Amino acid sequence: MTEIVAPEPTPEQAALFTRVRRMMLIAGLTTAVAVAAVLIAIGYRLFRTEGSVTVAASDVTASLPRGARIVSTGVAGDRLMVTLEVGGLTEIRTFDARTLKPAGRLKFVNEP
Numbered sequence: 001m002t003e004i005v006a007p008e009p010t011p012e013q014a015a016l017f018t019r020v021r022r023m024m025l026i027a028g029l030t031t032a033v034a035v036a037a038v039l040i041a042i043g044y045r046l047f048r049t050e051g052s053v054t055v056a057a058s059d060v061t062a063s064l065p066r067g068a069r070i071v072s073t074g075v076a077g078d079r080l081m082v083t084l085e086v087g088g089l090t091e092i093r094t095f096d097a098r099t100l101k102p103a104g105r106l107k108f109v110n111e112p
Contacts, residue, residue, distance in 0.1 A: 062093075070083070
């Protein structure tokens with residue numbers, strides 16, 4: 001049985017083979033880094049606890065000043081806004097939408 005023997009590569013061919021191997025190594029490492037980055041991003045999104053949607057239901061009673069009337073309500077980002085009319089003056093109260101704790105108060109008065 002005769003065996004086919006590949007001839008020795010020329011120096012130009014050997015240099016070309018080396019360059020191709022180097023480029024394949026670079027491409028393989030780049031692909032591995034990209035896949036690792038995607039897996040890290042997915043893991044970060046899955047396992048971070050801040051901003052989780054699960055919020056325990058709670059009943060909150062907010063007291064209003066005597067004679068106050070709720071004019072409107074709205075949501076902006078993670079804030080709940082309630083517009084009140086108190087004795088002819090307008091007031092906006094903001095609450096954290098997740099905890100329903102007061103976050104701020106803005107009063108409007110007429111200039112004298």
